[in-house]
Amino acid sequence: MSKFMNLARKFNCFYFNGKCDLQHCRPFLVCGKQVGVMQARVVEAACRHPDVFQMDSSGMISMHPSLTTYEERSARINHVLSQWKEERLFVTLKGWRNECYEVRTGFADPPLLKMDRSAACLFGVRQYGVEINGYTRHPQLGMSLWLQRRALSKPTWPGKWDNMVAGGLSVGHSVLDTALKEAEEEASIPAHLLANLRSAGSVSFYFESERGLFPNTEFVYDLELPADFVPHNSDGEVDIFELVPVNQVMERIFTPEYKTTSCPTTLDFLIRHGFINSDNEPRLPELVELLHIPLHYLYSQSSSQSPISSN
Amino acid sequence: MSKFMNLARKFNCFYFNGKCDLQHCRPFLVCGKQVGVMQARVVEAACRHPDVFQMDSSGMISMHPSLTTYEERSARINHVLSQWKEERLFVTLKGWRNECYEVRTGFADPPLLKMDRSAACLFGVRQYGVEINGYTRHPQLGMSLWLQRRALSKPTWPGKWDNMVAGGLSVGHSVLDTALKEAEEEASIPAHLLANLRSAGSVSFYFESERGLFPNTEFVYDLELPADFVPHNSDGEVDIFELVPVNQVMERIFTPEYKTTSCPTTLDFLIRHGFINSDNEPRLPELVELLHIPLHYLYSQSSSQSPISSN
Known part of the structure; x- marks a missing residue:
């Protein structure tokens, strides 16, 4: 097994750990359609709120069908989460964000409810973000990537190396808007350079942690920058930026100092630009598949009941 | 459902048709590990050769464990296929290629046997090829792709539009060698232009046809070409080449004149270069996942018997 393949199994640890089945976790449905996956410890806590969650005979957990609107569902789940937070039931809720996350059946579908971002991992809700590979063809260093070291004050992955710009999609922002906003806040990229911002696809993976x-x-997104441009942080979320030649990036991603869940985007860049290829990675197609696992196809359960209104 | 998503379901029709299960088809194993999938009509024919194929109690088909070497397995399967060809049992064998295809458990694993390329689809053996997106930033047309129309004499997809250069990997050729060889034979690209050839990853999909x-x-691979270069064919496999602006490519791929199984590579180019993005395809992540379905993970059956020598 190559170093790259090992890394891909690390950020896809939930996809590979063989626990993605009904014995270890339950599909979580809203309005008759799957939106997430719940581990046993979360199922146990949820079952103490039968007015909010109900388990059907096949073992799937649904939000109670009496909760018929986006507002009702969001308010009730927020109430439950606040209680869990108070009870210190789940470590992830210590990092309460006061920033909400929309829950949908698919990315382009209408939102069914919102919940605090810190709770999305309890319900195995798919999370979407944007990442920008900032790169330059440097006259001395050759092709190089701008990496950021995350501030020590960040609630997740403090002090770890990360792609130049990264941010979660939250309520009310489009994908491109989020990319532009984060590029300005995190790296102070001026508008005339952001004109070169190019969409380059997406990566999908399934990670599990104690949270x-x-x-x-x-x-x-890819953003080619002039060799003399230096990003600087405006929002306090970045410690430092460093311009790292590609051959060094290909070593740093394997260290514990690199944020595991940022590796897929970095690897995707290295593959798309030819630095990882069939010569240095004999299992290239398998590696590429592991950067795009079928998350949207995995969440395919639906209840036998007819779906409830999703307004 | 968007046009792009519909197209992705078309070239992934076997992935979606719900027949990828033991009731409709059987895993095909060699040396205790899965290398393919056999449909009922092929299982039926194979069971008439119990000295070559055997079905175990769980319904998996294996090559007979008494066939212990690459040479023996290749010779025996060739014998069976010649008989099936004579009996006109399967339409695909009418296109007998006299060109062999290596069968392996994974791309980087040692070959277990070889068989004629026309028979690989009977055993659902994963097939590997190379495709080159030849493009130019044309002063008048803007970003444009060179497409080829396949010769009417080709055994598969005659007369259909295809990517500039495409070829299957066959015995004894590396990935890059195949790309360079095909670029020269199919499009007469001179060596100094091939120096720009850049590996850009891979696509994986699961198509089914009557064959x-x-x-x-x-x-x-991506190959940027100067605006004044015109490819021409050397091996009789291409009818004509045409330089097509990206916006027209994005229409042509939906026509019946475009080779269905060449769409993944074209779509991947359009996504990597930002022409298909979250603005014109709200389900971009799902589309990207469908260009990289987990073929290597799908073929994960192994027999309970200990594996036989794979020499």
């Missing part, structure tokens, strides 16, 4: 489940999709 | 099953992986 919970992370079925993540990142919208990937 | 059989096509779990295909294409190694994808």
